[in-house]
Amino acid sequence: VKTPVLVLHRHPLGMLRGEGGWLLPLDQVEPYLVTQTFGGVDGLDPRVFRHVAVANIYQEPEARAVCEWLIEEYGVRHIVALHEKSILLAAQLRARYGLPGLQPAQALLFRDKVVMKSAVAAAGIPVPAYRPLRSADDLAELDWTRAYVIKPRLGVGSDQIHIVDRVAQARTVWSTLDTDPDRYEIEEFIAGDMYHCDAVVRGGTVTFAAVGRYHARPGAYAPGGAAGSYLVPGGDRHDRIIELNRRVIAALGMADGVTHLEVFHRPGDELVFLEIAARPGGGGIDAMIERQHGFSTVEAAIRLSIGLDPPSPVRSGDGSILGRLGFYPDRRRRPGISQARFAELGIVEHTHTDTAGIGDGTGPPRHCTDYVDRYLVAAADPDQFGDRIAAARAAYDGAPAGA
Amino acid sequence: MTTMPRLAILGATVDVATDARGRGREIWHVQRPGSDVERLVERGSLTSRLFTVDFTTAAFARFVDRVLVPLAPDGVVASTVDDFRLAALANERLGQPAVPAAVLARFADETARREQVGRPGSDALYAALTFSRRGEHTLVAVTGVRPLSGPQRDRVGAELSRFLDVIGLPDGPVHTRFTLRGEVVTVVGSRYQGPQP
Numbered sequence: 001v002k003t004p005v006l007v008l009h010r011h012p013l014g015m016l017r018g019e020g021g022w023l024l025p026l027d028q029v030e031p032y033l034v035t036q037t038f039g040g041v042d043g044l045d046p047r048v049f050r051h052v053a054v055a056n057i058y059q060e061p062e063a064r065a066v067c068e069w070l071i072e073e074y075g076v077r078h079i080v081a082l083h084e085k086s087i088l089l090a091a092q093l094r095a096r097y098g099l100p101g102l103q104p105a106q107a108l109l110f111r112d113k114v115v116m117k118s119a120v121a122a123a124g125i126p127v128p129a130y131r132p133l134r135s136a137d138d139l140a141e142l143d144w145t146r147a148y149v150i151k152p153r154l155g156v157g158s159d160q161i162h163i164v165d166r167v168a169q170a171r172t173v174w175s176t177l178d179t180d181p182d183r184y185e186i187e188e189f190i191a192g193d194m195y196h197c198d199a200v201v202r203g204g205t206v207t208f209a210a211v212g213r214y215h216a217r218p219g220a221y222a223p224g225g226a227a228g229s230y231l232v233p234g235g236d237r238h239d240r241i242i243e244l245n246r247r248v249i250a251a252l253g254m255a256d257g258v259t260h261l262e263v264f265h266r267p268g269d270e271l272v273f274l275e276i277a278a279r280p281g282g283g284g285i286d287a288m289i290e291r292q293h294g295f296s297t298v299e300a301a302i303r304l305s306i307g308l309d310p311p312s313p314v315r316s317g318d319g320s321i322l323g324r325l326g327f328y329p330d331r332r333r334r335p336g337i338s339q340a341r342f343a344e345l346g347i348v349e350h351t352h353t354d355t356a357g358i359g360d361g362t363g364p365p366r367h368c369t370d371y372v373d374r375y376l377v378a379a380a381d382p383d384q385f386g387d388r389i390a391a392a393r394a395a396y397d398g399a400p401a402g403a
Numbered sequence: 404m405t406t407m408p409r410l411a412i413l414g415a416t417v418d419v420a421t422d423a424r425g426r427g428r429e430i431w432h433v434q435r436p437g438s439d440v441e442r443l444v445e446r447g448s449l450t451s452r453l454f455t456v457d458f459t460t461a462a463f464a465r466f467v468d469r470v471l472v473p474l475a476p477d478g479v480v481a482s483t484v485d486d487f488r489l490a491a492l493a494n495e496r497l498g499q500p501a502v503p504a505a506v507l508a509r510f511a512d513e514t515a516r517r518e519q520v521g522r523p524g525s526d527a528l529y530a531a532l533t534f535s536r537r538g539e540h541t542l543v544a545v546t547g548v549r550p551l552s553g554p555q556r557d558r559v560g561a562e563l564s565r566f567l568d569v570i571g572l573p574d575g576p577v578h579t580r581f582t583l584r585g586e587v588v589t590v591v592g593s594r595y596q597g598p599q600p
Contacts, residue, residue, distance in 0.1 A: 038446075
């Protein structure tokens with residue numbers, strides 16, 4: 001008898017499929033898929049997913065009602081939720097039905113940026129100065145010799161982020177927001193480079209961690225722009241980020257799961273925690289890690305959600321660079337990069353997403369990983385990687401080879 | 404025929420789903436486990452829904468109470484005879500008004516009479532799903548040997564409305580078989596799927 005597992009899925013369905021097939025352990029589980037129509041049923045095989053609910057899961061009461069019916073009707077034993085916006089609902093459902101896995105109080109540590117920074121700061125890890133933003137009066141109390149970031153406490157994908165450096169500007173931003181007193185925070189703007197660290201945690205121990213360096217800040221996403229990161233092979237800063245990641249996970253008390261942490265590296269060489277999520281890194285970070293280390297962080301997250309051991313890395317990096325370059329949708333329909341130039345540019349993988357952007361695929365990006373085209377780029381070292389993504393950006397806009 | 408905002412269809416085929424789609428109304432599908440999904444739902448739509456459900460009475464009733472009642476579709480219509488009873492059950496739980504007994508009797512008599520006459524042998528046979536509310540009838544989907552043209556569909560809608568007016572049906576879902584020869588629509592048989600009085 002297979003174990004009934006609820007899969008609460010907000011991504012395109014292809015995320016659940018790896019090179020070798022579906023990432024769910026289908027010999028052991030019967031999936032009950034709750035999904036949506038924005039790529040969420042593309043390639044759905046009804047022999048694999050016999051039980052499906054396609055609903056407006058962006059409306060939480062509807063998603064909750066459907067999930068509760070499935071859990072009760074079919075005796076669901078585990079919940080898989082890979083999208084950050086599903087983490088809290090999944091945790092609340094687990095608590096209600098006595099299911100194992102991430103519970104609400106702990107899920108909040110990975111979702112609410114105020115609760116999260118409070119816990120991380122309590123462990124002695126540097127965080128940006130921050131406070132909940134409950135009214136315009138809170139703005140007057142800040143030191144305006146520095147810049148700040150106003151963002152939703154439960155925000156995802158750098159959505160609704162506002163950088164402000166004057167109180168009048170901040171008041172204007174505040175006046176445009178939904179002023180639910182518990183919805184926003186304001187934190188110190190940190191200058192410097194940004195890194196991510198993606199980890200697998202089993203039994204409270206970090207069993208795998210990879211560090212990536214962003215080549216564009218995720219918060220700077222815009223129509224027609226490009227962003228991404230590359231995996232850092234090693235070095236002192238890499239090791240310090242790995243250690244910071246370990247301390248953060250210990251401070252938040254995660255037992256089993258996959259995490260995606262972001263951290264600033266200040267010009268003075270200080271590492272400052274930004275945030276951490278209880279899900280695999282998106283926007284191709286999972287693909288990058290899989291290509292470099294031979295296992296899927298998505299599969300690891302799925303298996304850990306249902307109490308199974310995650311797959312193990314089959315190799316460590318060889319010192320070369322692997323990165324990703326994602327292009328945001330734009331009103332211009334750009335030609336993209338000809339496959340004939342992939343080898344020259346070091347492109348080893350290309351993914352096109354026709355659901356990117358608001359509207360018909362030419363609208364503005366909805367979040368920082370809403371790429372219409374994404375490329376994985378290999379290089380011998382960071383300098384060559386930088387040259388290659390510059391050339392790839394030009395090629396994407398139609399520049400001929402050698403331009 | 405008026406527009407219908409939200410309707411659930413039980414056991415739709417791909418043809419039924421294709422015909423029902425894109426006519427200014429929300430269509431939700433209720434299917435047995437293992438059914439096709441990708442070809443039934445409307446890609447990139449917040450209003451296209453599909454639920455796989457065990458079509459046993461008890462499980463289906465729980466689904467209606469837990470999912471359909473909160474979402475409150477305007478009605479439920481089945482696309483095959485086998486599922487008419489479940490559609491009636493769903494409509495009752497959704498609070499659809501029951502038709503007067505006299506109307507139901509008329510419905511049964513007229514249907515029996517037409518079924519006795521039978522279908523003209525060589526005419527193309529079609530099936531139509533309609534939903535009625537306060538005497539206004541909506542043609543939800545038509546399936547048959549070949550797709551209907553726009554004018555043919557309008558003609559069918561008008562004729563089925565006339566048939567349902569003759570019956571005096573105020574509310575509820577109906578499955579009707581009819582033949583089409585040129586512009587002549589002949590109702591062969593019809594089944595009411597709403598709550599019984």
